[in-house]
Amino acid sequence: MDAEASQTRGRPNLAAVAALAGVSASTASLAFSGAGPVSEATRAKVLAAAKKLDYAGPDPRAQSLRRGRSGVVGVVIEDRLRDAFRDPINVAMLDGIADALGAESLGLLLLTDTGEGGADISLAPMDGVILIGCSTELDRPVRAFRQRGIPIVAIEAEPMEGVLAIDLDNRDATAHGARHLQNLGHTAVGLVTLPLEGSRQRGELEPHRIAASRAHTTLERIRGARDVFPDASGVVAGGSSVEDGLVAGRDLLSRTPRPTAIIAQSDLLALGVIRAAEELGLSVPDDLSVLGFDGVRIEGAAPHELTTLVQPAVDKGRAAGGAVIALLNGDRPEPSRFTSQLRIGTTTAPAPSSAAPSSGSA
Amino acid sequence: MDAEASQTRGRPNLAAVAALAGVSASTASLAFSGAGPVSEATRAKVLAAAKKLDYAGPDPRAQSLRRGRSGVVGVVIEDRLRDAFRDPINVAMLDGIADALGAESLGLLLLTDTGEGGADISLAPMDGVILIGCSTELDRPVRAFRQRGIPIVAIEAEPMEGVLAIDLDNRDATAHGARHLQNLGHTAVGLVTLPLEGSRQRGELEPHRIAASRAHTTLERIRGARDVFPDASGVVAGGSSVEDGLVAGRDLLSRTPRPTAIIAQSDLLALGVIRAAEELGLSVPDDLSVLGFDGVRIEGAAPHELTTLVQPAVDKGRAAGGAVIALLNGDRPEPSRFTSQLRIGTTTAPAPSSAAPSSGSA
DNA sequence: GACAGAGGTCGAATCGATTCGATCGATTCG
DNA sequence: CGAATCGATCGAATCGATTCGACCTCTGTC
Structure with a gap:
């Protein structure tokens, strides 16, 4: 009766699965998460019930609330994506970030800082945030993040209280x-x-x-x-x-x-x-x-x-991602600073002798 | 006493703010969301209490659970970001998507389909998903999304049951x-x-x-x-x-x-x-x-x-974003199909006459 | 044979907000 | 002057899962 009721009402939830499997919700939760001891027989029963009910596993939204973690890290980019991604340096950094986040299976939420335009950034569920190329004044969002207790990492930003800096020389x-x-x-x-x-x-x-x-x-x-x-x-x-x-x-x-x-x-x-x-x-x-x-x-x-x-763009991104992860783990990572190297190509040469002006009002 | 207790215990929540403002939690909620009638005086009281407690507004994670919406749309890209963003066509599409989503202040969660490697996509809280350039077989994630009741839009994918197609000729x-x-x-x-x-x-x-x-x-x-x-x-x-x-x-x-x-x-x-x-x-x-x-x-x-x-890449992206939004609104949008135009440049010309082989074993 | 301990399961509290229906007071209309 | 109405506020249920402590049942040991 109870199981049936839950079954008919929209999408199934953990309770419905548990009821069908004849176990409590807590046990069913354990069966899915793997944390805690559950007998093989019980796990099988729960999984079978889930399959029968077409249950896809615990709702990420509910998990977010309960665990206080959404598994998502925001990346704030200045301006439009079109412009940002046109410069390979940003793509490289993003790739480094994605690399680090992906290793911890964290999602990457792309946020564009539209300034005053759109709705507030920071209304999305996220656990940490990386500011990248943030030349504009985003004091307000930063304050909001800080109030929420969301770790903030900034790549090449002016030093700010409570913001971990990933810097470049x-x-x-x-x-x-x-x-x-x-x-x-x-x-x-x-x-x-x-x-x-x-x-x-x-x-x-x-x-x-x-x-x-x-x-x-x-x-x-x-x-x-x-x-x-x-x-x-x-x-x-x-x-x-x-x-x-x-x-x-x-x-x-x-x-x-x-x-x-x-x-x-x-x-x-x-x-x-x-x-x-x-x-x-x-x-x-x-x-x-x-x-x-x-x-x-x-x-x-x-x-x-x-x-x-x-400049080591990918490494910079990776460092930023790593720093967020460290902060989320409760560590106190040091700010880091990367250095660039002069690579001499074919576009610089000795100054032309002033005796040979190629044009101009002589 | 009650207010103080909540105050000391970690980050403030809506209840703490309400207590300090001397109103109920429901009223405080109304004051923030703007939905429902609240007197100006009460709203001011609540806002003042929030400021005093350094409360940044309702927790997005809790909102997600309660409203059943996280305000995030996933975009699944094949392979590594580095490779995907190297091709401007992907950037253009993404820009179109961001454009459409941004208008509804929806976040854009970047997901890379690592195949078997990483953790399941679809474990992040999202309301809808856009598959872009998904050449690989991601039947499994698609099934998971469908089980969750998450609208799926695919750009240039082979037709799939329950997946809205944005196609190109x-x-x-x-x-x-x-x-x-x-x-x-x-x-x-x-x-x-x-x-x-x-x-x-x-x-x-x-x-x-x-x-x-x-x-x-x-x-x-x-x-x-x-x-x-x-x-x-x-x-x-x-x-x-x-x-x-x-x-x-x-x-x-x-x-x-x-x-x-x-x-x-x-x-x-x-x-x-x-x-x-x-x-x-x-x-x-x-x-x-x-x-x-x-x-x-x-x-x-x-x-x-x-x-x-x-090909109209930005429009394609925008259409995909619009389609997700429509699906989220409960509409039943039609699949769309875009057409490409031949632009003749300077890289095609009449075939060289076979009488003039430029090299080879003659 | 009794007791300690471990494995397995369950109940209940909790995460933080939203929202429906009810309540209460004041205003206005008949 | 009574009643209907509207605006403002509150209580309580709910969203879906996690997790801590309690409880029970075996097993192994002395």
């Missing part, structure tokens, strides 16, 4: 790359930076914009460049894509005096700059040296081999 | 493209296909492999090609990347007689084939015509403009 690495250009004799160096604001507005790299910005990675890389070239000016790109680099490159290269080297904050931007140079009939690296950042393999870079700062 | 489109080659006078046409099995084994395109395969998209596109060139042979690539296309191209182009045209099942593969041709000193399209599939913008395709079959 953005400033030092860029400075290192800049010094390479300096050693080649370059003095007129232009910058093509990643966005400074969540609005991703492209335009001149101006002091007041820098002052107002909270885009950690962008800022650090600017600082690194200016550690070597204090007066370097430049432009802010509208994103990290070849297209954005092309636009920025056209802008910078049409100025007088024209820079002999450009430090781009991503490989995609660097590629765009190279295209802009080609458009203008400039030869890379003879007329223009170009330095990138990331060191990911990009289809279509040929015939150039980009001089760039290679 | 893979066969007709490929046939259309093949006819274009036929009209150009090509008769020796080679195929470079996507993987046939979950194992992604590359190799010769052999009848027994085709017979054993369940890779819907791959099979349909093969059929389309053979509708026009019944005897076309070819090779199976190990994935959808330029690298895989390069390998496949080298193989096909070193055969005798050498094909004068190659039908690749993705743009990335087509690009790889073009590279292989360049390696061998063949000119595209003069010596070899290449047809792609997808029509996504790929960096580095220059100087060629790929002749390809343009």
Whole structure:
């Protein structure tokens, strides 16, 4: 009677299965989870009852509540997926994250930070969260996560209370790359930076914009460049894509005096700059040296081999995933910091002698 | 006393907030959800109590259980993220899905089908699921989802009971493209296909492999090609990347007689084939015509403009997302079918006259 | 033969919120 | 002035499982 009642009413639950198997709900639970001693005969009975009732196993939603864990880790990405995934560096990081999470069979919940637009992030059931490339101001969500007691890991974010940082030597690495250009004799160096604001507005790299910005990675890389070239000016790109680099490159290269080297904050931007140079009939690296950042393999870079700062993106992602897991286990993992390596390719060369201006108002 | 007790014991819950505000839990719930009439004064009291207790709002896990909805939709992707996201077509689809889901503020849970390896997919709390590019046999997960009453939408999968299909005219489109080659006078046409099995084994395109395969998209596109060139042979690539296309191209182009045209099942593969041709000193399209599939913008395709079959990837994704939403709303949406368009670029041209063999044993 | 211990099973409390129906007071209409 | 109505609030049941402690029944040992 009881069993039948539960049987007819919608989808079966553990109680219905237990009733049909002639055991208590607690025993049935044990039979499924495997935790605790259950005789083989009983387990078989329960499993048979489950099959008869077409029961798929304990409801994950109920488990989430009871265990206080949903088995899901959120990954917050700035802006639209379309834009984020266009840059292989993000894909690489995500892959590292997925790698670490998958090993603990944790799900990966993709959250896009739409700023004010959509509903609050953090309304989904998750056990931890990884902030990736979060240049925008997401203080509010972070506060919400903290209130919920949800561990937070941030990749390349400005230091925040209660947020475990996975960092990259953005400033030092860029400075290192800049010094390479300096050693080649370059003095007129232009910058093509990643966005400074969540609005991703492209335009001149101006002091007041820098002052107002909270885009950690962008800022650090600017600082690194200016550690070597204090007066370097430049432009802010509208994103990290070849297209954005092309636009920025056209802008910078049409100025007088024209820079002999450009430090781009991503490989995609660097590629765009190279295209802009080609458009203008400039030869890379003879007329223009170009330095990138990331060191990911990009289809279509040929015939150039980009001089760039290679960062361990997958490892970074894996570290972030591992850190969340550690936090969930109650450990107190140390923040980590990764280093990038300068890989010298074919896009940097000695500065052209000033005796040979290829064009301009002479 | 009661309030204080709840206060000290770990994280605050709705009951604690209600107690502090001097109202019942039900009223507090109403104050947060906005459903039902609550006086402004009461709402303010509750909110004040919440702030004092540092309460972040109702626990999503508990809401999931009670409402029977978690606000999360799973997206199952074949294989590793690294590989999947390398192909822009997947990113485009995902973007469309995210677009549709985001509008209803549904989360997007990324699940990779590791086959037998990891823990069961479907153990995460989700309301619906989208299968994307699921060439492998995931009958078992599908059955589990169905048992749970979770709506299933599949993009380009073989028809399955209880699974809503979002389809593409893979066969007709490929046939259309093949006819274009036929009209150009090509008769020796080679195929470079996507993987046939979950194992992604590359190799010769052999009848027994085709017979054993369940890779819907791959099979349909093969059929389309053979509708026009019944005897076309070819090779199976190990994935959808330029690298895989390069390998496949080298193989096909070193055969005798050498094909004068190659039908690749993705743009990335087509690009790889073009590279292989360049390696061998063949000119595209003069010596070899290449047809792609997808029509996504790929960096580095220059100087060629790929002749390809343009599919509405973002729309497909959006349709899939919309379908899940409709199913969740209890509607009975129709399966949809999208069509691709042949875009003629600069990689196809009339077959070289047989009087001018560029190399070979003459 | 009795007792300790282990294996197996069960009851009941709990996780944190939502929601339906009932209650109570105030306002308005006849 | 009484009754109907509406708004605000509360109680209690419910969602589906997990888990702790209690209980019972064997088995092995002294």
